[in-house]
Amino acid sequence: MSTGSPHAQNFTVLIPARMASSRLPDKPLADIGGLPMVVRVARQAQLSGADSCVVAADDPRIIAACETHGVRAILTRTDHASGSDRLAEACQLLGLNDDTVVVNVQGDEPLIDPELIQAVANELHQRPDCVMSTAAHALDSVADFLNPNVVKLVTDRNRTALYFSRAPMPWWRDGMRPGELPTALTNPAPLRHIGVYGYRAAFLRSFPSLEPAPMERTEALEQLRVLWHGQRIAVHMAAGAPAGGVDTPEDLARVRARFP
Numbered sequence: 001m002s003t004g005s006p007h008a009q010n011f012t013v014l015i016p017a018r019m020a021s022s023r024l025p026d027k028p029l030a031d032i033g034g035l036p037m038v039v040r041v042a043r044q045a046q047l048s049g050a051d052s053c054v055v056a057a058d059d060p061r062i063i064a065a066c067e068t069h070g071v072r073a074i075l076t077r078t079d080h081a082s083g084s085d086r087l088a089e090a091c092q093l094l095g096l097n098d099d100t101v102v103v104n105v106q107g108d109e110p111l112i113d114p115e116l117i118q119a120v121a122n123e124l125h126q127r128p129d130c131v132m133s134t135a136a137h138a139l140d141s142v143a144d145f146l147n148p149n150v151v152k153l154v155t156d157r158n159r160t161a162l163y164f165s166r167a168p169m170p171w172w173r174d175g176m177r178p179g180e181l182p183t184a185l186t187n188p189a190p191l192r193h194i195g196v197y198g199y200r201a202a203f204l205r206s207f208p209s210l211e212p213a214p215m216e217r218t219e220a221l222e223q224l225r226v227l228w229h230g231q232r233i234a235v236h237m238a239a240g241a242p243a244g245g246v247d248t249p250e251d252l253a254r255v256r257a258r259f260p
């Protein structure tokens with residue numbers, strides 16, 4: 001695993017973690033090779049070269065588990081509607097400077113690549129015109145292209161996000177007939193969104209107060225609020241798909257097999 005490069009820029013990793021999970025109760029504390037999952041995530045994130053890595057939790061049990069294993073953690077409110085809201089509070093509690101780059105790493109991704117975290121942070125450092133950064137990779141599966149759980153995005157020539165959608169896009173006019181499912185992908189290939197986000201701390205603090213976008217409610221994609229308010233999101237192009245996160249007991253078994 002990478003431990004950062006000499007070209008890395010300063011950034012902070014925040015990991016939102018909450019105990020409530022309908023499909024996997026007490027998910028942050030699920031044992032993976034002798035360590036709680038949230039600790040596994042934090043240790044991966046620490047390999048990214050971040051200046052600091054902090055878990056923003058909603059339960060004292062998560063705080064205690066992190067402290068036991070030397071991971072910094074802070075207690076946030078239990079009533080946050082989203083992970084972004086939780087991170088906004090964490091920015092306040094930590095007193096981060098407005099221009100600090102913050103990378104949001106989900107608390108259920110113990111296999112996340114540290115180099116991806118660093119790349120998303122560097123992307124935002126290189127794009128002063130953007131308030132956020134994220135990542136994408138080229139799709140190679142028609143099934144994924146059609147899957148509404150696989151979020152697609154399109155960008156402009158500078159790799160700035162134009163739109164995110166659960167629908168297949170862009171629509172290949174000459175290769176996708178009305179009423180028929182496509183059997184091939186466009187060239188160049190459509191892009192799949194990877195759910196890792198970089199923020200400037202000032203924008204992250206302001207995000208919960210922004211009016212939700214109509215298209216955000218329709219698509220159930222929070223990042224559309226950013227575009228609706230006229231802000232820009234820079235997109236890092238990754239070489240391939242990241243390792244999957246943990247949402248179900250089956251996911252947990254798959255990840256546990258990596259830590260015998």
